Amino acid sequence: MTLDKNWYTEIYPADGAAFSLKVKKKLHDVQTPYQHIEVYETEGFGTLMTIDGLVMVTDRDNFIYHEMMSHPVLFTHANPKNVLIIGGGDCGTLREVLKHPGVVQAQQVDIDEGVTRAAELHFPDLVDSNSDPRAELYFDDGIKWVADAAPGSYDIIIVDSTDPVGPAEGLFSEAFFRSCHRALRDGGLIVQQSESPLFHQKIINDMHSAMRRAGFDSTLTLNFPQCSYPSGWWSATLAGKGMAPTSFREQDAARKPFKTLYYNAAIHRAAMALPEFMLR
Amino acid sequence: MTLDKNWYTEIYPADGAAFSLKVKKKLHDVQTPYQHIEVYETEGFGTLMTIDGLVMVTDRDNFIYHEMMSHPVLFTHANPKNVLIIGGGDCGTLREVLKHPGVVQAQQVDIDEGVTRAAELHFPDLVDSNSDPRAELYFDDGIKWVADAAPGSYDIIIVDSTDPVGPAEGLFSEAFFRSCHRALRDGGLIVQQSESPLFHQKIINDMHSAMRRAGFDSTLTLNFPQCSYPSGWWSATLAGKGMAPTSFREQDAARKPFKTLYYNAAIHRAAMALPEFMLR
Numbered sequence: 001m002t003l004d005k006n007w008y009t010e011i012y013p014a015d016g017a018a019f020s021l022k023v024k025k026k027l028h029d030v031q032t033p034y035q036h037i038e039v040y041e042t043e044g045f046g047t048l049m050t051i052d053g054l055v056m057v058t059d060r061d062n063f064i065y066h067e068m069m070s071h072p073v074l075f076t077h078a079n080p081k082n083v084l085i086i087g088g089g090d091c092g093t094l095r096e097v098l099k100h101p102g103v104v105q106a107q108q109v110d111i112d113e114g115v116t117r118a119a120e121l122h123f124p125d126l127v128d129s130n131s132d133p134r135a136e137l138y139f140d141d142g143i144k145w146v147a148d149a150a151p152g153s154y155d156i157i158i159v160d161s162t163d164p165v166g167p168a169e170g171l172f173s174e175a176f177f178r179s180c181h182r183a184l185r186d187g188g189l190i191v192q193q194s195e196s197p198l199f200h201q202k203i204i205n206d207m208h209s210a211m212r213r214a215g216f217d218s219t220l221t222l223n224f225p226q227c228s229y230p231s232g233w234w235s236a237t238l239a240g241k242g243m244a245p246t247s248f249r250e251q252d253a254a255r256k257p258f259k260t261l262y263y264n265a266a267i268h269r270a271a272m273a274l275p276e277f278m279l280r
Numbered sequence: 281m282t283l284d285k286n287w288y289t290e291i292y293p294a295d296g297a298a299f300s301l302k303v304k305k306k307l308h309d310v311q312t313p314y315q316h317i318e319v320y321e322t323e324g325f326g327t328l329m330t331i332d333g334l335v336m337v338t339d340r341d342n343f344i345y346h347e348m349m350s351h352p353v354l355f356t357h358a359n360p361k362n363v364l365i366i367g368g369g370d371c372g373t374l375r376e377v378l379k380h381p382g383v384v385q386a387q388q389v390d391i392d393e394g395v396t397r398a399a400e401l402h403f404p405d406l407v408d409s410n411s412d413p414r415a416e417l418y419f420d421d422g423i424k425w426v427a428d429a430a431p432g433s434y435d436i437i438i439v440d441s442t443d444p445v446g447p448a449e450g451l452f453s454e455a456f457f458r459s460c461h462r463a464l465r466d467g468g469l470i471v472q473q474s475e476s477p478l479f480h481q482k483i484i485n486d487m488h489s490a491m492r493r494a495g496f497d498s499t500l501t502l503n504f505p506q507c508s509y510p511s512g513w514w515s516a517t518l519a520g521k522g523m524a525p526t527s528f529r530e531q532d533a534a535r536k537p538f539k540t541l542y543y544n545a546a547i548h549r550a551a552m553a554l555p556e557f558m559l560r
Contacts, residue, residue, distance in 0.1 A: 003289060003298060009282060016302035016324030017507075018283060044296030061478065064555075198341065198507055225505055225513035227297075227478055232512010233505035262555040270553035273546035275344075276539075 008040055008048065010055050012230045015199050019228065021045050021058070027122055032114035034167050039122045045228065047122050049090065051115070051162055057090050057123065061227045065193075066126075067263040068224045068271065069160055069236055070096035071256075073191040074103075075268065076238065076248040080155040081105070084183070086142035086171065088160035089115030092126040094135060097158070099258040106135055111167055113139040143170045149183040157184060159192035164203060172207060177214035177239070186242045190216070194237040196230050197223050197278060204235060204278075211239040218244035221278075222271035224262070246272070288320055288328065290335050292510045295479050299335070299508065301325050307402055312394035314447050319402045325508065327402050329370065331395070331442055337370050337403065341507045345473075346406075347543040348504045348551065349440055349516055350376035351536075353471040354383075355548065356518065356528040360435040361385065364463070366422035366451065368440035369395030372406040374415060377438070379538040386415055391447055393419040423450045429463040437464060439472035444483060452487060457494035457519070466522045470496070474517040476510050477503050477558060484515060484558075491519040498524040501558075502551035504542070526552070 003009065009020040021042045028039035028049075040048045046059025070093050074080050081104045083097050089110035097106045110116060116137065120127050129135060138145070146157070157180045161168040170176055171192070180190045190211070195203045208219045216239035226234035238245040253265040283289060289300040301322045308319035308329075320328045326339025350373050354360050361384045363377050369390035377386045390396060396417065400407050409415060418425070426437070437460045441448040450456055451472070460470045470491070475483045488499045496519035506514035518525040533545040 002285070002287075003283060003291070003300075005282070007282075007298065009298075009300070011283070012324075014324070016322055018287065018289075018300040018302075020283075020289070020298040020300065022296035022298075042296055044292075044294070198505070223505075225478070225503075225511075227511045227513060231505075231507045233507060259556075261557045264553075264556050264559075266553035267555055270550035273544075273550035275542040275547055276544050277541045279544075 008050070010053065012199065015230070017230070019055070019230070021048055021228070023048070028118055030114055030118065032112050034112040035114070037114050037118050039118055049118060049122065052166065054163065055228045056162070057092065057126070058228050059123070062092055062126070063261040064224055065226050065234065066092035066096050067260050068222060069093050069158055069191060069193060071253070071260065071263040072222055072236070072248065072268050072271065073156055073158065073189050073238055074100050075253040076245045077155055077189050078187060082154045083107070083156045083158065084109065084154045085158045085160055086146065087162070087168065088158065090119040090123060090126050091116060091130055093158055093160045095126060095129040098129045098132050098134060101257065104134060107138060108136070109138045109140050109142045109145045111139065111141055143176055143179070146176065146179040146183050151182050152185045154183055155185055155188050157190045159190065161193060163195065172203070172210070174210040174214050177211050177216070181215040181241055184241045188241045189238055189243070189245055191236050191238045194221060194235045196233055197235050197275070198231040198233055201278070204237060207237050211237070216241060218246065220245045220272065221274065223274070224271050288330070290333065292479065295510070297510070299510070301328055301338070301508070303328070308398050310394055310398065312392050314392040315394070317394050317398050319398055329398060329402065332446065334443065335508045336442070337372065337406070338508050339403070342372055342406070343541040344504055345506050345514065346372035346376050347540050348502060349373050349438055349471060349473060351533070351540065351543040352502055352516070352528065352548050352551065353436055353438060353469050353518055354380050355533040356525045357435055357469050358467060362434045363387070363436045363438065364389065364434045365438045365440055366426065367442070367448065368438065370399040370403060370406050371396060371410055373438055373440045375406060375409040378409045378412045378414060381537065384414060387418065388416070389418045389420050389422045389425045391419065391421055423456055423459070426456065426459040426463050431462050432465045434464055435468050437470045439470065441473060443475065452483070452490070454490040454494050457491050457496070461495040461521055464521045468521045469518055469523070469525055471516050471518045474501060474515045476513055477515050477555070478511040478513055481558070484517060487517050491517070496521060498526065500525045500552065501554065503554070504551050
């Protein structure tokens with residue numbers, strides 16, 4: 001089988017694999033100072049946003065990623081009030097964070113306003129909570145933002161970034177994690193998307209090392225399916241400042257006062273289970 | 281990006297998606313009386329076998345599927361001795377089953393000898409245990425095999441089939457599950473691959489219904505990543521005859537006397553966790 005020009009394809013060169021979605025039409029094509037943002041209407045996955053040719057969000061499967069970047073870390077913290085999201089310009093993670101009634105402030109800092117403008121136009125569900133009075137949207141350099149933050153100003157930092165190339169590369173470094181550690185209160189947590197367990201084992205291992213060198217006491221990788229990302233299997237890595245992310249508020253998660261499509265308490269526990277090859 | 285002729289592509293038409301692997305060369309191309317079997321050497325996934333154009337096995341990720349089709353059901357049964365595998369011609373599931381020292385007989389019944397011959401030539405790791413004295417390989421119609429089996433002759437039936445089209449369609453029917461129920465001893469279990477949680481929710485639901493109508497008391501779906509299958513996320517559905525597959529021999533699984541790459545006791549528990557959208 002070959003794919004004609006009606007398909008969008010993302011190639012994973014290092015792994016000799018590719019994922020494609022059949023497109024009906026292109027809805028958006030903007031080159032910002034930072035990135036090339038495109039939005040397509042697809043046959044089977046609803047609306048698709050790509051950045052520099054890589055899948056960022058589809059209507060059909062973004063719920064898994066956004067829920068797993070937010071609810072596990074929020075139910076791991078004892079009482080999260082101040083949340084910082086670095087990246088996350090599509091606003092899907094922000095929406096999930098704001099489902100937690102205890103959150104009093106959620107700042108989103110994405111370097112590229114173009115991502116949020118595209119989401120406002122083409123992903124109305126994701127920007128649904130942008131008018132929540134607890135939401136603050138900034139378009140700025142996340143690395144500098146965290147470095148400049150007052151010590152102990154956040155309970156949770158969520159790093160919802162693109163892959164570790166281009167603008168996001170610095171978000172995978174020890175120096176950045178050190179800034180995050182300083183900006184967190186005691187008992188605070190960071191979570192960073194950490195790529196595919198099948199394709200990017202080295203990125204995950206390096207992230208654990210960098211987080212621990214940066215001062216975090218305990219780290220934990222969660223894994224979950226994500227059809228439209230490389231290998232269809234993804235991960236998020238948590239690190240705690242003076243606390244271990246290996247247990248969470250299970251009763252609160254079981255009685256959460258909001259709806260989800262993927263996350264629940266059993267899924268949270270399940271996401272912590274690592275396959276044999278990752279334990280070695 | 282477009283893919284040139286050096287890529288093998290499987291299209292999932294109903295979902296407007298496709299998965300591709302870059303190939304170095306074709307190693308095998310045989311039309312059997314049943315199916316079209318091809319084997320490729322790929323750039324990043326080792327050897328790839330396709331049947332009628334659909335991915336069956338790759339060197340890189342078959343371990344997850346084969347381990348999840350075997351170890352959960354074997355560690356759920358109290359003391360499995362006689363195991364029947366329907367399909368499974370690549371012999372990877374057979375190899376995993378034979379890792380259990382308590383198994384005294386493992387019959388594999390695949391309708392198409394061509395699959396096993398191709399595996400012998402191109403997947404030496406998978407056929408590694410074919411000379412085990414407990415292994416019996418038959419090339420025959422699995423539906424008829426089970427219908428003709430003496431009542432209560434097996435502890436476990438593993439249905440390691442292709443998708444529910446073509447030769448495998450009957451393996452998803454109530455009539456087949458009824459034959460399996462009769463062929464199992466009390467306390468016996470069946471497990472059948474049940475496609476993608478994201479793409480094939482109806483197939484999974486229909487399988488539960490068909491298994492229960494066929495006489496099984498209790499059913500359970502496990503889910504796990506499987507990069508090279510549609511959506512990168514796969515499932516296996518278990519059903520028990522006079523027993524519930526919802527608990528398993530956790531201590532035995534934790535102390536298993538053999539190596540795995542994916543399966544362990546925590547992964548077994550994790551695979552039982554269903555996302556919110558599947559619980560509805």
